[in-house]
Amino acid sequence: MNIEALHLEDIENPEHPSDFIPGEGYTILILRLPEVQRDCVKVDSFAFVVEEGVCYFYDRAHQKLEKLGSLMDMNRLLDNLTEKLIKDIQKYHYEIEQLEESLYENKLSGMFMQQWLSYKKDMSLIHRLMFHAAISFDLFITHHKKYEHFEELAYADLYEHMVRIRELAKAAMDKLDNLYDFYRAKVDEKMNRNVYYLTILSGIFLPLTLMTGFFGMNTGGLPWTDDPNGTVKVILVSFVLELLFLIPFIFQNMQKIKKFRPKH
Numbered sequence: 001m002n003i004e005a006l007h008l009e010d011i012e013n014p015e016h017p018s019d020f021i022p023g024e025g026y027t028i029l030i031l032r033l034p035e036v037q038r039d040c041v042k043v044d045s046f047a048f049v050v051e052e053g054v055c056y057f058y059d060r061a062h063q064k065l066e067k068l069g070s071l072m073d074m075n076r077l078l079d080n081l082t083e084k085l086i087k088d089i090q091k092y093h094y095e096i097e098q099l100e101e102s103l104y105e106n107k108l109s110g111m112f113m114q115q116w117l118s119y120k121k122d123m124s125l126i127h128r129l130m131f132h133a134a135i136s137f138d139l140f141i142t143h144h145k146k147y148e149h150f151e152e153l154a155y156a157d158l159y160e161h162m163v164r165i166r167e168l169a170k171a172a173m174d175k176l177d178n179l180y181d182f183y184r185a186k187v188d189e190k191m192n193r194n195v196y197y198l199t200i201l202s203g204i205f206l207p208l209t210l211m212t213g214f215f216g217m218n219t220g221g222l223p224w225t226d227d228p229n230g231t232v233k234v235i236l237v238s239f240v241l242e243l244l245f246l247i248p249f250i251f252q253n254m255q256k257i258k259k260f261r262p263k264h
Contacts, residue, residue, distance in 0.1 A: 003028075003049065011047040011058050011065075018132040020139035026051040029140045031133050033081060034126045036088035041122045043129065048074055053149060071144070075154050082161040089126070089168045092119065096172055100179055103186070112183065120176050127169035134162040207241035 003011070007023055010016050010030060021028040029048045034041050047058035049065060057068040057077075068074055096119055102108055137159055145152045215222060215234060224230030 011049070012063065014045040014060065016045065016047075018129070018136040020136045020143070022143060027140070027143060029136065031078070031136065032129055033133060034085065034129050036085065036092075036122075041125050043125070046078075050074075050144070053147070071149075072151055072154065075151065075158055079158055079161070082158065082165060085126075085165050086161065086168070089165060089172070092123065092172055093168070093175075095119070096175055096179070100175070103179060103183060108183075116176060116180060116183070120173065123169045123172045123176065127166055127173060130162055130166035130169060134159065134166055137162055203245060204242065207245055208238055211238045211241070 002024075003026065004023060007021060007028055010019070010021065011028060016030055016032075018032050019028075019030045021030070027050045029050070031046045031048075033044055033046060035044050036042075045060070048068070049056040049058070050071065053070065055068045055071055055074040056065040057074075058064075059066045068077070099112070099115060099119075103112070137155075141152065141155050141159060144150045145155075211234060224233050227233065
């Protein structure tokens with residue numbers, strides 16, 4: 001088989017994006033597909049060369065083209081890969097739904113953002129790879145369906161699988177975006193509640209700070225300096241000032257206090 005040097009370089013390049021390349025007497029289909037592993041998503045590059053109805057597969061381990069068989073053999077190989085990938089994506093959806101339930105039930109762990117980022121990265125990679133793979137595979141079908149022995153229905157079904165994987169990844173990304181918005185709303189609410197409590201605490205100590213600053217001045221003529229009951233009188237004045245501050249404050253902010261009260 002005579003393959004142009006530039007086309008051979010494309011086949012041998014594991015980083016080459018998914019593409020369909022028509023050559024002189026042959027066609028090349030390069031697919032970069034995701035493979036979900038235990039702790040990450042790996043990217044595998046598959047290169048096929050079709051000549052006169054015979055399909056060849058590039059073996060990267062031995063760096064040579066191996067005869068795979070007919071186009072239907074290629075279809076079965078890719079069909080197995082996409083079926084496994086659909087099941088893996090469905091597992092992702094289940095895990096994301098579990099994360100969503102924990103968020104709605106206020107059972108968040110400190111690992112929420114790490115989990116969210118991991119899911120987002122994997123789904124984004126899968127969606128990007130399948131977007132380009134589906135386009136290249138559609139071009140491959142369009143080119144070969146004019147031949148008599150091409151099983152267009154089988155390849156159309158395989159193309160539908162690729163599109164479904166892409167759409168499942170997009171749906172997962174949209175759900176993750178919604179979860180992030182809800183998570184940020186909960187974090188902002190918690191922060192606002194804490195700031196509000198700190199404001200109340202600061203307000204409670206404001207009259208005390210005023211009294212401490214006033215009676216701590218090193219000037220003459222301060223009241224009750226020679227009175228043996230002066231400390232008691234200062235405490236009573238501080239208590240009255242606290243009441244004058246807190247009572248109007250509580251009545252005016254009753255709705256906010258109810259709003260930020262933790263729900264059991």
